Amino acid sequence: MERGINTRCLHLEETEGKTENYGAISYPIYQTATYAHPGVGQSTGFDYSRLQNPTKEHLEKIVASLEHGSDAFALSTGMAAITLLMELFKPGDHLIVDSDLYGGSIRLFRNVSQKNGITFSAVDSYQDDIESFVKEETKAIYIETPTNPMMNVADIGKLSEIAKRHNLLLIVDNTFLSPYFQNPLTLGADIVVHSGTKFLGGHNDTLAGFLVTNREEISERLRFLIKTTGAGLAPFDSWLILRGIKTLGIRMERAQKNALEIANWLKTQPAVTKVIYPGLPEHPGYEIMKKQARGFGSMLTFYVDSKEHAFEILEKVRMIKFAESLGGVETLLTYPTTQTHADVPQEIREKNGITDCTLRLSVGIEDAQDLIVELTQVFAELS
Numbered sequence: 590m591e592r593g594i595n596t597r598c599l600h601l602e603e604t605e606g607k608t609e610n611y612g613a614i615s616y617p618i619y620q621t622a623t624y625a626h627p628g629v630g631q632s633t634g635f636d637y638s639r640l641q642n643p644t645k646e647h648l649e650k651i652v653a654s655l656e657h658g659s660d661a662f663a664l665s666t667g668m669a670a671i672t673l674l675m676e677l678f679k680p681g682d683h684l685i686v687d688s689d690l691y692g693g694s695i696r697l698f699r700n701v702s703q704k705n706g707i708t709f710s711a712v713d714s715y716q717d718d719i720e721s722f723v724k725e726e727t728k729a730i731y732i733e734t735p736t737n738p739m740m741n742v743a744d745i746g747k748l749s750e751i752a753k754r755h756n757l758l759l760i761v762d763n764t765f766l767s768p769y770f771q772n773p774l775t776l777g778a779d780i781v782v783h784s785g786t787k788f789l790g791g792h793n794d795t796l797a798g799f800l801v802t803n804r805e806e807i808s809e810r811l812r813f814l815i816k817t818t819g820a821g822l823a824p825f826d827s828w829l830i831l832r833g834i835k836t837l838g839i840r841m842e843r844a845q846k847n848a849l850e851i852a853n854w855l856k857t858q859p860a861v862t863k864v865i866y867p868g869l870p871e872h873p874g875y876e877i878m879k880k881q882a883r884g885f886g887s888m889l890t891f892y893v894d895s896k897e898h899a900f901e902i903l904e905k906v907r908m909i910k911f912a913e914s915l916g917g918v919e920t921l922l923t924y925p926t927t928q929t930h931a932d933v934p935q936e937i938r939e940k941n942g943i944t945d946c947t948l949r950l951s952v953g954i955e956d957a958q959d960l961i962v963e964l965t966q967v968f969a970e971l972s
């Protein structure tokens with residue numbers, strides 16, 4: 590029987606019963622660039638840390654196990670992971686991508702991948718007829734669910750059927766839910782992307798990225814690409830992410846509980862015109878989430894009644910920090926228009942629904958009461 594996810598966050602079954610590493614409970618940081626060979630033509634399995642490093646490998650095995658993948662690759666950031674992923678494609682290839690995505694992914698596709706001859710169709714994967722966008726040159730569908738920041742929810746299983754029918758890869762950025770709440774590979778995806786900087790690391794102190802797959806040929810190609818392009822995660826950062834993952838489950842549960850409380854509280858505020866949280870039954874993706882995920886996460890987006898009020902809220906928060914990023918233990922408030930999505934052309938931002946009045950909250954693990962006390966103060970002081 591498979592072990593539960595909280596156990597898999599802590600223990601790698603294949604290393605149990607062995608006392609290598611002197612029985613150290615915390616996996617050691619192998620802070621080495623290179624490794625001695627036992628003899629000519631012989632290897633310990635580790636030759637050079639751009640290719641292999643024991644701390645990084647331990648982390649990759651844990652992440653692969655959490656996502657039910659056969660292989661995971663740890664990269665220096667989420668964007669390094671997505672950039673590497675793009676190397677799977679060649680000039681002339683076409684990708685169908687969600688129109689609402691993390692702004693950095695949109696920037697990469699529009700400004701770098703297109704220059705390399707890859708073409709894109711932007712779709713709303715939660716509602717469009719995806720099949721009508723498939724062309725001869727189409728190689729993959731790339732989505733986030735829920736999306737950043739609009740929290741649109743796509744049906745991964747349905748998209749995977751379309752992908753299989755047309756021999757396309759289905760790539761899912763699973764950053765917002767983490768493997769604790771959602772496993773796209775088990776729903777038919779071919780590759781999972783993570784910004785490990787977010788929930789996996791969980792402490793707003795380290796950057797990391799992951800690619801996870803259960804397809805052997807993709808693993809082989811990615812291994813070659815990492816060796817060649819060199820964006821692997823450093824040993825110390827690997828250790829920090831390993832340490833973060835140990836508490837993934839309790840952090841996710843607690844942050845989710847806080848998020849639901851805050852979403853319901855925001856709905857009572859006269860200055861708030863809309864709250865988008867997939868854990869609210871009125872969210873259009875609620876039923877799909879219940880079917881394909883084990884939780885709703887702790888990201889929510891809300892609208893206030895004016896740009897001035899949005900600015901005031903950003904400037905008045907104190908314990909809650911006005912900052913980019915998400916998925917850490919501390920609650921962060923983000924203004925997508927000038928932060929995460931600043932480089933997305935205004936017309937696309939507006940089409941996706943990101944306006945001057947849109948705020949994104951990454952709810953942390955503080956006491957919900959204290960978060961609500963702070964927000965109550967902030968909203969009471971609005972002019």
Ligand SMILES: Cc1ncc(COP(=O)(O)O)c(C=O)c1O
Binds near residue numbers: 691737783786
């Ligand atoms: C959904 C999503 N994917 C990828 C990234 C990029 O990750 P990183 O900042 O670690 O490069 C982010 C960053 O915010 C994100 O929100």
